Amino acid sequence: MDEYELTNQRENKAIARVIISFLKYEEYTLKEIYSLRVKKWESISERQKLLIPNYPKYLVSLKAAIQENGKFFKSVAEYAMQSINLASEEIVQPNNLDMSKTCSLLTQVYREWSAEAISERSCLHSRLVPFLKAEVPSEADILIPGCGTGRLLVDLGQMGYNCEGNEYSYHMLLVSQYLLNAGLNQNQTIVYPFIHCFSHWKRNEDQLSPIKIPDIAACSLSKGKGSMSICAGSFVDCYGRNQGTKISSHYTFSRRMQLSRAKAENSKDVVITNFFIDTGSNILDYLDTIVHVLKPGGIWCNFGPLLYHFENDHGVETTYEVNPYSGFQDKINDYTPLMGIELSSDDIIHIATNHLNFTLIQRESGITCGYGRYAGLESCAMPGYLCHFWILRWNPTNES
Amino acid sequence: MDEYELTNQRENKAIARVIISFLKYEEYTLKEIYSLRVKKWESISERQKLLIPNYPKYLVSLKAAIQENGKFFKSVAEYAMQSINLASEEIVQPNNLDMSKTCSLLTQVYREWSAEAISERSCLHSRLVPFLKAEVPSEADILIPGCGTGRLLVDLGQMGYNCEGNEYSYHMLLVSQYLLNAGLNQNQTIVYPFIHCFSHWKRNEDQLSPIKIPDIAACSLSKGKGSMSICAGSFVDCYGRNQGTKISSHYTFSRRMQLSRAKAENSKDVVITNFFIDTGSNILDYLDTIVHVLKPGGIWCNFGPLLYHFENDHGVETTYEVNPYSGFQDKINDYTPLMGIELSSDDIIHIATNHLNFTLIQRESGITCGYGRYAGLESCAMPGYLCHFWILRWNPTNES
Numbered sequence: 001m002d003e004y005e006l007t008n009q010r011e012n013k014a015i016a017r018v019i020i021s022f023l024k025y026e027e028y029t030l031k032e033i034y035s036l037r038v039k040k041w042e043s044i045s046e047r048q049k050l051l052i053p054n055y056p057k058y059l060v061s062l063k064a065a066i067q068e069n070g071k072f073f074k075s076v077a078e079y080a081m082q083s084i085n086l087a088s089e090e091i092v093q094p095n096n097l098d099m100s101k102t103c104s105l106l107t108q109v110y111r112e113w114s115a116e117a118i119s120e121r122s123c124l125h126s127r128l129v130p131f132l133k134a135e136v137p138s139e140a141d142i143l144i145p146g147c148g149t150g151r152l153l154v155d156l157g158q159m160g161y162n163c164e165g166n167e168y169s170y171h172m173l174l175v176s177q178y179l180l181n182a183g184l185n186q187n188q189t190i191v192y193p194f195i196h197c198f199s200h201w202k203r204n205e206d207q208l209s210p211i212k213i214p215d216i217a218a219c220s221l222s223k224g225k226g227s228m229s230i231c232a233g234s235f236v237d238c239y240g241r242n243q244g245t246k247i248s249s250h251y252t253f254s255r256r257m258q259l260s261r262a263k264a265e266n267s268k269d270v271v272i273t274n275f276f277i278d279t280g281s282n283i284l285d286y287l288d289t290i291v292h293v294l295k296p297g298g299i300w301c302n303f304g305p306l307l308y309h310f311e312n313d314h315g316v317e318t319t320y321e322v323n324p325y326s327g328f329q330d331k332i333n334d335y336t337p338l339m340g341i342e343l344s345s346d347d348i349i350h351i352a353t354n355h356l357n358f359t360l361i362q363r364e365s366g367i368t369c370g371y372g373r374y375a376g377l378e379s380c381a382m383p384g385y386l387c388h389f390w391i392l393r394w395n396p397t398n399e400s
Numbered sequence: 401m402d403e404y405e406l407t408n409q410r411e412n413k414a415i416a417r418v419i420i421s422f423l424k425y426e427e428y429t430l431k432e433i434y435s436l437r438v439k440k441w442e443s444i445s446e447r448q449k450l451l452i453p454n455y456p457k458y459l460v461s462l463k464a465a466i467q468e469n470g471k472f473f474k475s476v477a478e479y480a481m482q483s484i485n486l487a488s489e490e491i492v493q494p495n496n497l498d499m500s501k502t503c504s505l506l507t508q509v510y511r512e513w514s515a516e517a518i519s520e521r522s523c524l525h526s527r528l529v530p531f532l533k534a535e536v537p538s539e540a541d542i543l544i545p546g547c548g549t550g551r552l553l554v555d556l557g558q559m560g561y562n563c564e565g566n567e568y569s570y571h572m573l574l575v576s577q578y579l580l581n582a583g584l585n586q587n588q589t590i591v592y593p594f595i596h597c598f599s600h601w602k603r604n605e606d607q608l609s610p611i612k613i614p615d616i617a618a619c620s621l622s623k624g625k626g627s628m629s630i631c632a633g634s635f636v637d638c639y640g641r642n643q644g645t646k647i648s649s650h651y652t653f654s655r656r657m658q659l660s661r662a663k664a665e666n667s668k669d670v671v672i673t674n675f676f677i678d679t680g681s682n683i684l685d686y687l688d689t690i691v692h693v694l695k696p697g698g699i700w701c702n703f704g705p706l707l708y709h710f711e712n713d714h715g716v717e718t719t720y721e722v723n724p725y726s727g728f729q730d731k732i733n734d735y736t737p738l739m740g741i742e743l744s745s746d747d748i749i750h751i752a753t754n755h756l757n758f759t760l761i762q763r764e765s766g767i768t769c770g771y772g773r774y775a776g777l778e779s780c781a782m783p784g785y786l787c788h789f790w791i792l793r794w795n796p797t798n799e800s
């Protein structure tokens with residue numbers, strides 16, 4: 001088996017595991033979310049039961065909502081199974097983390113594909129779109145690492161841009177495949193994205209709100225506009241530098257990825273990082289990669305909080321360099337922590353403008369942006385994140 | 401050994417464990433927070449190191465801040481050791497959860513005892529104080545379950561009220577003992593409350609901000625005003641009903657607690673729940689307990705989010721009733737989930753006004769309140785919580 005076959009086999013196994021987590025969503029959620037609450041209700045005294053006479057009815061509605069979400073995930077799984085033969089895969093059963101990722105996809109689908117969440121999407125849109133219209137010609141090449149389920153690709157594709165997404169999570173990738181390609185009509189499906197959050201509600205009915213998706217029929221929309229594709233894998237692995245990056249859990253030395261990275265160099269007019277820049281264990285690798293893919297004069301636009309995903313992760317991994325002449329592993333560090341180098345926004349801007357030849361075009365801080373927040377007026381859910389926005393232009397002829 | 405001695409022994413053991421977690425704060429934090437970041441810096445390439453030339457200096461400041469916090473915790477531990485002989489205790493070493501609780505005390509101390517966090521405290525104060533002044537006579541008896549490190553007791557004691565706090569966490573209790581009784585001068589000590597958060601910063605210097613505590617010298621202030629005391633234990637166990645509450649992890653059948661609960665009945669003019677009502681595994685037990693301690697005509701004031709602490713806890717416990725005649729365990733339920741019955745704010749108000757003889761006096765929702773947030777203008781930390789506020793009056797002669 002050569003490198004490509006091995007990679008394919010590994011990918012199919014990972015995909016199979018995600019598909020199974022979709023098929024098990026209903027069973028898992030009924031057991032872990034619904035049944036435990038039924039048992040809790042059964043456990044309280046008769047006197048306390050009289051204080052919450054509507055709770056059994058609420059539980060019935062909760063169950064129905066879980067079943068509806070289960071239908072959605074079953075459709076996604078069935079669509080994915082058209083391109084993968086589960087029977088031929090050595091199935092690894094999903095663990096609790098897989099299942100929890102599946103549950104949180106509902107928030108992502110709501111944010112990207114519902115009319116209700118337009119105010120969340122417009123936090124970026126209202127700042128990005130006027131800039132693109134004024135400064136970036138149609139048919140420019142845009143890369144969106146961490147593209148989630150792909151909505152931003154569609155919106156920018158509609159403006160005529162050639163959009164390439166990149167996504168590491170197969171959970172996201174399978175849902176984006178379904179929403180982008182399965183030919184769904186507008187408002188065809190109902191999901192209940194809020195049922196996994198039991199806190200912060202003013203009214204329990206709000207938690208049980210049904211949301212129609214998708215708000216746009218992506219299939220019919222995209223015809224005749226900019227091209228669109230999504231690349232699966234780690235941003236640094238797929239698009240990073242071929243020299244000077246250490247091998248790690250997110251950067252490999254395979255021939256396939258080396259070719260991918262060589263092709264990516266100087267290939268994009270715009271990179272948009274949207275709720276992405278804080279997701280890696282080494283933000284400097286992200287900065288290097290953005291520089292590597294941009295054409296001279298290219299644009300980096302960032303939006304999102306700086307909620308470093310690994311700041312509390314006490315894990316370590318092995319990293320090392322590869323000697324470009326001998327191909328041998330060099331400077332092996334088998335105790336590289338995942339936490340660390342959590343830069344402030346001033347740090348990032350400083351590095352970009354003082355060391356990486358970027359020029360600052362726009363910057364804004366403290367933008368409150370909801371994140372999967374129920375949009376009803378009566379809601380009292382979390383206020384969301386305080387987000388950073390900046391636009392930088394890369395001009396390698398600048399003196400730094 | 402009788403019931404009282406057994407309880408004392410158990411308590412001393414728990415206190416000893418917390419004291420040790422204070423003494424180990426510096427060692428733990430240097431190892432788990434600082435050293436990992438040093439290793440991360442060491443692991444990156446020389447080229448990337450040049451991008452962040454100030455990072456080693458930042459790490460030196462981080463280390464110094466950890467050591468200062470270590471001095472604070474050592475002082476708290478030494479004060480606590482005046483009333484407990486560690487040598488005589490069978491020491492249980494603190495685990496990671498104990499250590500993480502110790503770290504988070506810095507946030508609590510900042511919120512309650514710094515001048516910088518006055519805007520966080522005033523979210524409740526600005527609503528509560530005018531009401532108390534207008535409606536509740538001085539020398540009234542106020543109970544504050546979940547009183548943390550006791551600041552609200554001091555503030556209301558200064559108004560002449562007799563304040564009783566109740567707190568379950570020995571971490572909180574030992575710090576309150578120190579801050580209330582050790583005779584600290586205003587601004588005597590410096591802590592670095594933000595160093596455990598590496599996300600959301602606009603400038604890294606802000607993360608390293610020193611904060612002077614306490615902003616008031618509690619010892620000298622409280623003379624000649626209302627009385628003040630703090631009771632250690634679970635709210636429901638110390639103050640709940642003696643009939644109709646199921647035995648659980650937060651409610652025991654000991655003679656000592658039965659007497660405590662009998663004494664608590666109809667004893668308070670005001671109960672203030674401040675960031676507390678969402679902390680238990682059965683909110684109905686909290687509601688029952690509030691009703692049980694209030695005098696007729698008494699006031700329940702609530703402030704805080706509804707962030708149910710157990711909503712994602714898949715654990716279960718055993719609960720049961722005790723037959724009041726035989727003393728035997730009855731209706732044993734050894735599978736009572738900790739999650740469940742996460743009521744919305746409308747639910748709580750409805751239960752209080754329709755089933756528990758409360759009348760609504762004031763209500764406000766969606767109040768944004770910071771939580772240990774750096775108060776500098778340049779900060780971009782989390783916006784905090786959306787909080788609920790209400791004032792209810794209990795009038796048992798009402799027809800429901």
